[in-house]
Amino acid sequence: MSTDYNNMYQKIFKIMGDLTPLKADCGKLCSQACCKGDENTGMRLFPFEESELPVKILDNGVRLVVCDGKCDRTKRPLACRIFPFFPTVDERGKVFVEPDFRGARLCPLISHSDEIIFDKRFFNALKKVGKILAKDEACLEFLREATEEIDTYKDFLM
Numbered sequence: 001m002s003t004d005y006n007n008m009y010q011k012i013f014k015i016m017g018d019l020t021p022l023k024a025d026c027g028k029l030c031s032q033a034c035c036k037g038d039e040n041t042g043m044r045l046f047p048f049e050e051s052e053l054p055v056k057i058l059d060n061g062v063r064l065v066v067c068d069g070k071c072d073r074t075k076r077p078l079a080c081r082i083f084p085f086f087p088t089v090d091e092r093g094k095v096f097v098e099p100d101f102r103g104a105r106l107c108p109l110i111s112h113s114d115e116i117i118f119d120k121r122f123f124n125a126l127k128k129v130g131k132i133l134a135k136d137e138a139c140l141e142f143l144r145e146a147t148e149e150i151d152t153y154k155d156f157l158m
C-alpha cells in the first residue's frame with residue numbers, strides 16, 4: 001500500500017506538537033544559531049514532505065527550506081522541529097534517537113549534552129516519529145543515509 005505522505009506528516013507534526021529538547025527556549029543559549037539561514041543554506045525536507053516556506057531544489061535533487069532566520073513556527077519543516085536530534089536506524093531498521101552530530105559545531109545542546117536536563121517527552125515523541133518514518137521505504141532510506149552521515153561526523157568529532 002502506498003503511503004499518504006500528507007497524512008503521515010500531519011500525524012508526525014501532531015506527535016511532535018510544541019515539544020522541544022528543553023522545557024525552556026534553547027534559542028536563548030545561542031541566539032538561535034540554527035535559524036541563521038541564507039539563500040544558500042537551509043533545512044533539508046524529508047522525502048515527500050511539502051512546505052509552505054520557500055524551497056530550493058539543489059542540482060542533486062535535495063530540497064531545502066530556505067529562510068532568513070524567521071518563520072511562522074507552525075510552518076517550520078520537520079528538520080527544524082527535531083534539531084539537534086535525529087531518529088537514526090540500525091541495519092535492521094530499528095530506530096534510536098541520537099544527537100545529530102552534523103550540527104555539533106553549531107548547537108550547544110550537543111556539545112554540552114552531559115550538563116543539560118532534556119525534556120524526555122521530546123525524545124519519546126521523536127522515537128515515535130522515527131518508527132512511523134521507518135515504515136515507509138523512501139523515508140527509511142533517508143534515515144539510513146542520514147545515519148551514515150551522522151556516524152561519520154561522530155567518528156570525526158569523538
Ligand code: SF4
Nearest residue numbers: 026027030032034107
Ligand atoms: S542551535 Fe541548538 S541551542 Fe541553539 S536554538 Fe538551535 S537547537 Fe537550540
Ligand code: SF4
Nearest residue numbers: 035067069070071080
Ligand atoms: S525554517 Fe524557521 S525554524 Fe527552520 S531554520 Fe528557518 S527560521 Fe529556523
